[in-house]
Amino acid sequence: DSGVTQTPKHLITATGQRVTLRCSPRSGDLSVYWYQQSLDQGLQFLIQYYNGEERAKGNILERFSAQQFPDLHSELNLSSLELGDSALYFCASSVEQVSYNEQFFGPGTRLTVL
Amino acid sequence: GQQLNQSPQSMFIQEGEDVSMNCTSSSIFNTWLWYKQDPGEGPVLLIALYKAGELTSNGRLTAQFGITRKDSFLNISASIPSDVGIYFCAGLNAGNNRKLIWGLGTSLAVNP
Numbered sequence: 693d694s695g696v697t698q699t700p701k702h703l704i705t706a707t708g709q710r711v712t713l714r715c716s717p718r719s720g721d722l723s724v725y726w727y728q729q730s731l732d733q734g735l736q737f738l739i740q741y742y743n744g745e746e747r748a749k750g751n752i753l754e755r756f757s758a759q760q761f762p763d764l765h766s767e768l769n770l771s772s773l774e775l776g777d778s779a780l781y782f783c784a785s786s787v788e789q790v791s792y793n794e795q796f797f798g799p800g801t802r803l804t805v806l
Numbered sequence: 807g808q809q810l811n812q813s814p815q816s817m818f819i820q821e822g823e824d825v826s827m828n829c830t831s832s833s834i835f836n837t838w839l840w841y842k843q844d845p846g847e848g849p850v851l852l853i854a855l856y857k858a859g860e861l862t863s864n865g866r867l868t869a870q871f872g873i874t875r876k877d878s879f880l881n882i883s884a885s886i887p888s889d890v891g892i893y894f895c896a897g898l899n900a901g902n903n904r905k906l907i908w909g910l911g912t913s914l915a916v917n918p
Contacts (some may be wrong), residue, residue: 734908736808737906737908750905782848797847800848
């Protein structure tokens with residue numbers, strides 16, 4: 693158990709809908725990272741927040757947005773969903789702002805768009 | 807986006823055999839990381855490498871940071887059934903320290 697929690701574990705929805713994925717980092721971790729994992733693209737970095745502020749952006753679509761709240765939990769919002777958005781979405785956390793050697797991953801949310 | 811070339815894509819071996827996999831890039835990296843992902847779980851960091859030529863072990867796992875800084879290798883000795891999973895390499899490009907670049911993974915199956 694990494695200490696990072698993600699909810700829900702599974703999510704099934706229809707095209708055009710909007711969903712929110714939630715992540716709680718390990719106690720004491722200030723950075724949260726969001727990743728998308730699909731079969732043909734591997735792990736794709738989406739976005740990073742550090743202590744409530746956006747710190748780095750990856751291949752995140754404009755239909756997707758995220759935020760980190762004062763209690764440090766984070767939410768990833770996916771809107772106007774398309775079939776191709778079906779994937780595993782992972783959240784990871786670390787203590788430092790740039791600490792890729794100590795990034796702890798949650799169990800993921802499996803999103804299926806029908 | 808940029809990805810690392812990781813090979814082989816999959817391996818099926820007998821218990822007790824040694825395993826080698828590698829990761830290459832066209833650009834220079836200053837950090838290499840190796841993760842393992844079990845089914846239904848998130849990736850777990852196995853080994854981190856920070857210097858060209860560095861050789862680091864973690865139990866039966868050994869990883870090396872290539873001297874050209876464009877590749878890295880992971881070896882698993884005397885494989886056991888619980889080694890099954892997907893192994894990912896990830897690296898920090900020398901020109902962009904904020905984003906990890908990931909390989910597509912090597913899927914390992916071990917026949918007991």
